[in-house]
């Protein structure tokens with residue numbers, strides 16, 4: 001009798017031990033550096049384990065396998081030899097236990113470089129606050145994209161408040177977007193001042209450890225070699241993610257119009273061959289929302305020293321956050337002064353077919369600047385709101401943007417947290 005009891009207790013203890021040792025996924029999976037033929041699947045476990053990914057075009061037959069025997073908690077698995085613009089379902093785990101595959105867990109490879117396929121991009125700024133607005137903005141995009149999912153996701157910085165800490169990324173970013181988007185949407189982020197925790201040294205913030213940026217020209221952009229800034233070609237659009245916070249070892253920042261990042265940006269824009277260009281970063285050159293570009297030096301310097309590059313290389317759209325509002329300017333050239341110096345007769349360069357419908361002629365058109373910083377945070381108004389250069393401004397509703405981009409047409413929607421399209425514009429080339 002005693003012997004049997006001891007055996008039973010021993011068995012129960014062993015079961016507990018096995019269960020206790022079975023690694024639990026505590027973050028992810030999430031997709032990084034997705035290219036036409038490859039991608040990185042990342043996740044985190046509570047205890048070190050091996051990594052295994054099963055992958056396949058058919059949910060019930062995941063025949064591709066990638067194994068990494070290293071015992072780690074930060075799992076970073078590259079899957080390669082994939083076909084462009086294809087959906088691959090996947091499951092993750094270790095050599096003993098695999099998660100169940102599901103319809104929502106997939107990696108869709110980027111279009112082949114040069115592909116003329118239309119792409120849909122979701123741009124989100126200043127979101128990771130844990131606010132009701134953040135959740136409402138997410139819900140509005142889930143609903144807006146129900147019948148046509150985004151292909152790529154770009155972040156405009158201030159991704160996790162208040163200091164870009166690990167636990168803030170977990171509670172205010174991963175826990176909120178995990179099921180709807182992290183496990184199936186290709187992410188190309190940019191950092192903000194809150195992600196840097198108010199510092200300017202990229203060796204410190206968790207942002208640079210959590211994300212794997214395509215810095216080697218994997219998607220056709222000019223290699224940057226550093227994770228602060230990079231570019232990718234996605235369908236017919238050249239996406240350039242730059243870093244307004246970084247102070248280089250030389251002491252220079254991008255806003256000075258000098259230094260490694262500025263030089264890279266100039267070379268990258270010059271090398272681009274695609275018809276559409278979006279440059280995105282955190283601190284906007286023009287805003288009168290929760291930040292004031294007339295008085296804040298980073299924003300003023302950005303406008304004076306970097307905007308001329310955007311004009312020179314005919315960037316279509318410059319996207320930023322930082323100011324917790326939405327502001328969209330006319331297509332502009334040569335307006336590098338304060339708000340009151342804007343003169344529509346001098347600074348607007350656009351051929352308008354209908355309201356908010358631009359047709360780019362042989363002389364090109366001005367650059368459209370958008371502040372899209374109410375993906376979680378919301379509100380703010382400085383003197384002279386709304387800006388003279390603004391076509392549409394909103395500091396009452398949160399929201400985020402959806403772009404549909406094909407070879408000759410660029411369509412933008414700003415979708416409010418209530419699910420309404422409050423701003424909409426089209427550019428044709």
Ligand SMILES: [Fe+2]
Pocket residue numbers: 158192193194282321322323
């Ligand atoms: Fe900010």
